[in-house]
Amino acid sequence: MLLIPCPYCGNRPEIEFAYGGEAHVVRAADPGQVDDAGWTEFLYCRNNPRGDHAERWRHAYGCGRFFNVKRNTYTDHIEASYRIGETRP
Amino acid sequence: MANLVHMVAPARRVPPCADTGDRRYTPVNGGARFLLRLREAAIGPAAEALGIDLAVPLNRASVVNSRGAMRLSPDEWLLLWPETEAASVAPLLAARLTDRRYSLTDISHRQTGLMLNGAAVPDILNSGCALDFDLAAFPVGMVTRTNFFKAEAVLWRQDEFSFYLEVWRSFVPYVWSLLSIVGREYPE
Amino acid sequence: MTQAYRLAAGGRIDRSRTLGFSFDGKHYKGYQGDTLASALLANGVHLVGRSFKYHRPRGILSAGAEEPNALAGVGCDDAHYTPNLRATQVELYDGLKAESQNRSPSLVRDYGAVNDLLWRFFPAGFYYKTFMWPRKAWTKFFEPRIREMAGLGRSPQTPDAACYAQRFAHCDVLVIGAGPAGLAAALAAAKTGARVILCDEQAEPGGSLLAEPDAVIDGLPAADWLKAALAQLAAFPKVKVLARTIAFGYFPHNMLGLAESLTDHAGEPDDTSPRGRLWQVRAKEVVIAAGAIERPLVFPDNDRPGIMLAEAARIYAERYGVLPGRKPLVFTAHDSAYRTALALHRAGCAVAGIVDMRPAADGPYAAAARRAGLPIYLASTVSGTGGRLRVARATVVSLAGGAEQRIDCDTILMSGGFTPSVHLFSQSRGKLVFDATLDAFLPGAPAEACRVAGAGAGLQTLKEALESGAAAGAGAVGGAAVTYQVTNAPLARGGFIGVVPGHVDPTSVRAFVDYQNDVTAKDVSLALREGMRSVEHVKRFTTTGMATDQGKLSNMNALGIMSAELGKPVSAIGTTTFRMPYTPVPFGYFAGYARGELFEPERRTAIHGWAAERGAVFEDVGLWKRARYFPQGGEDMRAAVARECRAVRGGVGIFDASTLGKIEVVGPDAAEFLNRMYINAWTKLQPGRLRYGILLREDGFIIDDGVIGRVSETCFHVTTTTGGAPRVLAMMEDYLQTEFPELDVWLTSTTEQYAVIALQGPLARQVIEPLVEGADISAKAMPHMSMVECRIAGVPARLFRVSFTGELGFEINVPADYGRSVWEALMESGLAHGITPYGTETMHVLRAEKGYIIVGQETDGTVTPADVGYSGMIGKAKPDFVGKRALAREAFATQTNRKQLVGLLTADPALVLEEGAHIVADPAQPKPMTMLGHITSSYWSETLGRSIALALLRDGAARTGETLHVPLESGDARVTVVSSVFYDPEGVRLNG
């Protein structure tokens, strides 16, 4: 079980969190302006790196906030966690 | 057809807690609960309206008389209020926060409280809660949402060995049974 | 029976407490403090098992967790039976019942031993090669035979009667292993005031110190130092010492799994107190002091009972006061075996000789053996052994050549040196580094906050073990280093990996590398000849290291063979990954409290008790228990549902809808938020009105639905499906927090705040009206799809006029604690109207008659609003909502044969189709048939007096009137495509 640093509550056990997929996948402000290929990319295409991965977590059984985590998918080491809207470190 | 309105004296029936015989656990029935959601700017005015400090740090409780405000999220407070004063909460806030940029929801019946007292309570909680109950990590006055086995719970440390636990009403029998089983490992 | 091999004195057993036990039905005696293995040896029993593949007789090889042979099933009855326990770890108790495994009918006469005669036909890779063809022979013949003969032990057939406990724990330092290094680490950390957990797999902490009669630590004999150290640790309030606790798994972020055995050693099963406890420990720092494991030597016929590890033999003598034999022959490549020889010599054994592969043996132990006059054969090897169920002789030959010499003996004690136990370190993903001088993999750079101390780090003396432990414990918490004065514990050197050299062809004899999986040196060579080069391939081909002992004894020797045959250093071959668990852990530890009714929460509504008291039959919907129907008299489900349906259509029914998900959406931007989430338009919905909402995922497919009421300008009461409530709330929170954070709106789950009572049927109003205060609920004042806040039966309520049956209907939301009181008031009020409680089954039938969909039944994650005929609900003027852009994709626009919701009527009105059945155009077409769609819902409609079905059908809207076919097991069913609304298509009944 990972120990996940919630940017609001601090380190908490993974069992309190829900995974939210890759971070920084931007939903266009006006989806009507995005072409089909762009929307397909937005819907279905995700990175699956062996190494650093920016991903969303929600402290579902805690403060309830969504936030982002930079985690190495190979070592599971978490390098940073940051709030929604903050830039990727 | 006769008007039946007054035929019924509505009885408030809380979820059943089987008698465990364990004196460390007490159901806390009744009481009023609200979830209050506020933008940063409204914290001060709301606190004034309710007469309770809301600017406490995240995961800390603020207590005045028999009212409590638990800050569960940067913008979320669980208000534990005496039932007799519950009716005034909404009007007090509405009068003060006239732009209506807040949310107050009555959840008095959504969840039920359990009081846990005893030196073994941190160990008992650690059967199903992965938090660290060392006083340095979970000090007196801390309150947080977490999980107890497969139930969502709000856990408030009132004293080194006194915890107040709130769970949703349909999870009460489940949580109560587990407390009872785990309690046997840690005799009173 | 006497304990013929028990010494008169010495050891840590309690000779005043005699314990009786049985092994394979034969009764023996042992002492308190024995293991099953030591007690069997005390009685001269070496033959304890048959091997996995060849059914060769096998004896006790070791004294610890690494034991591959002495596996026993233990338990007083089937409900308390545990197979595959290592006899070396089973603590003896009075009345213990153990049985050997892999033998039929008995250990001495084993029919499977015929495999031993056919061994040439069971080489490595045998399963892969032999059973590839024909397929039928595998399933019908080979597999059942192999399953019968192979496998370890037998599974108990009755549920486990024991209960199990679980605990999370946190500490500054978790020390694994309470040998000298672990004790020193715990002491050093504890002195700083740190929170320390020290765990050890054995009943008694101490590790090697439990069999250490010679060494003196800081002026104290080792045993006294151990006693003092434990007393010191016990005095620290923040130190927890867990004996009988195996650290079996090392997980990310310093989370370790420990299995603590609580009652197994006590015998008498008391099923009310836990048998064991699973600890999940989060440690800031970990010190692994897991020690080292002695290696066997790989020589011909090295597996006869009576052949064991030299250090194990010394432990049996010095810790348990048991002689493994009276005439031991020692075969070694390491000094420590001389210590064993000396100990047994002192204890009265006639040591038959010490065969040392090395050309010279210096060191203090070898010198002492020489002084004692023990016969020593340097530069020599054991070229074979004899004896049927127990070793009786060995042939010894000089490595330089010459004649073989026969030596009679009753045990052979072997030592190939020591392998550091790096399992947990490797599990933590720390890198292993090969040390060529020690012929061992040692912990390299750690991947977690952990340190390794003692023999597990390749350190060889007691002083080094203590000081490395202290350094690790202190280092973990910023404490001070400690030095220890140690005497009488000299360095022992040596070691060997691979097949011992000799003058016999190692491929023509069986020299076992992996005892538990019966892998020989020949098998490893064969794997290399067949082209395997990677250690991972060799492992899988031969199965070496893949047994429950995880190759604790075999890995290094297998690597040694590979290294010699490939002409590559071990460092260039590498080692395989170690996986959890370190030793097997019973499933009960992982299940913990989650069994029976506590497997998952059983959620019950406020009205559940009322329904249960009236004999309702319940069904599981998610975690909820919902009343499915209310049988009366001897009614079966069909009769009860038919009666309930008639009651609702003809009078009034009452239904517990409390499990519906409810979300309070509050704030000035509430309507705007719902506009962006749901397909419908919300801005113009007036307070006091309801609307049926559809929620899509971003990919355009329906994920949830529900009626939404506008309570006020800034407050909406949203309902969701029962199963979808948490998912919908999480999805809304996601959009609110991450996409629309500028909106002033907040979400609160009110699912459990309200009990929801549905009253449905033409008489519904008459039942409610007398209980209502503060609202006019007449048809005119309160039309279909409207709501009002009022009091019902004296309780504040949100009253919805809404219908999921097609009849006049109301849904009453009251605070949950009042749910049952209000329900009972409604029952009383409805008595005169024949009010009938109904369950989910009737609800399903009634809504299907109206063609109302159930998300998850008519939809499966690939269904759009258009597919179910709901396009008209889409707020066309809205610039955006979740799923809108996806629906506009050309792929949807150009697809012509999408599955669409239709109704089906069977030609035979009595036939109720199976849900999930396929629809085809021509039932005579060859298989596989072209599937046009499938049945989503199918019921007997009491109202219509015939069966009805809903289906998703390709191009369904255009097929109305067509005749199609549903192939069923009972034959082909002819169906006609009709509208999905079977009853009251104009909806006049809703407006009653």
Ligand SMILES: [Zn+2]
């Ligand atoms: Zn948090």
